[in-house]
Amino acid sequence: MHTGRLKSNRLCSRLVQDSCQLDKEEDKLKAFTELSTELSKAAPSTAMAVTPALAAVITSHAKSKERVATRVRELDSLWESLLSNIVTNIVKTTDINLERAIALLHTETDVALQSYFRSYSPLLLKRKARHQSWGELDELLELKNTSADDDGENGAAGAEHGSKAWSRSPDSKRRRVESSTPTAVPVKEENVDYRGLLEAMKSSLAMQTRTFELLAKEKQLLKQNPQGSSRDADYRATSITSTRRNSSAERQTTAMQVGALS
Structure with missing residues (x-):
């Protein structure tokens, strides 16, 4: 130049x-x-x-x-x-x-996409966990309940004999189970609608969530005071078991209703 x-x-x-x-x-x-x-x-x-x-x-x-x-x-x-x-x-x-x-x-597009996937991957995992089948949730509940029963038995080993006998007597357990178990009402096929099925599914999920919360609280209480809480722990474990069985019965009923409608 x-x-x-x-x-x-x-x-x-x-x-x-x-x-x-x-x-x-x-x-x-x-x-x-x-x-x-x-x-x-x-x-x-x-x-x-x-x-x-x-x-x-x-x-x-x-x-x-x-x-x-x-x-x-x-x-x-x-x-x-x-x-x-x-x-x-x-x-x-x-x-x-x-x-x-x-x-x-x-380069900036790749960085932005990687950041986007890193930010939203936990949400995708939560959504996937939220759509898990009821069978997987029931298995998880079974494991939690078994762990809580084992902790309750180990924590209540040093409790008084009279309190232990009363809390584990067949009559008292039968009364507690009967009082906590609601009477099953047969659902007529012609009265079932999709809104009712949706409400039943929501109720079942809410009951499972409540069961998890009760199990967590029970385990925490047993760790803090294993002897003084043996009576309440046994009662709560029995109630949780009854609630889980009731939830399983409701899910079976809802599944039967869905099968009848389809």
Whole structure:
């Protein structure tokens, strides 16, 4: 680029010099032409005296004019080359910057997508857990209940004999189970609707949630006071077992209703 600029400066300088020389040659040619015309009018024989000089001026003027035209063509070619190089560099720079911008955009998009998936993956896992089958929830409840029963038996090992006998007597257990178990009402097929089924499913899920909460509280109480809470722990474990069985019965009834409607 710097070399082209220097060459352009030299060509411009020569063009200016040749243009000045051409102007001088034009003035000289004009002067000799007027002189030859005047001499021809005055004495035709004397006009022949300036003919060689006039011919030399005409030749010099033609050469000067050709040099100026050559300088103009060279300068035009140089400027076209310089402009072509400038346009090529601009296009190349634009392409490079565009490729960098596209690569940066792809990188930022990948980072944003990774951040999005990291942020929403816990929600997707929760949603998947929320849609687990009732069989899996029942198995989990069975494990929790078994663990709570084992903790209750181990924690109540040092309780008083009378309190232990009363809390584990068949009559008292039967009374507690009967009092906590609601009477099953048969559902007629013609009275069942989808809204009722939905409410039954919601009630079953709420009962399971409540059972989990009771199990957690019972386990915490047994850890804090294993001897003083043996009587209440046995009663709560029995109630939780009854509630879980009731929940299983409700789910079976709801499943039968859904099968009848379908």
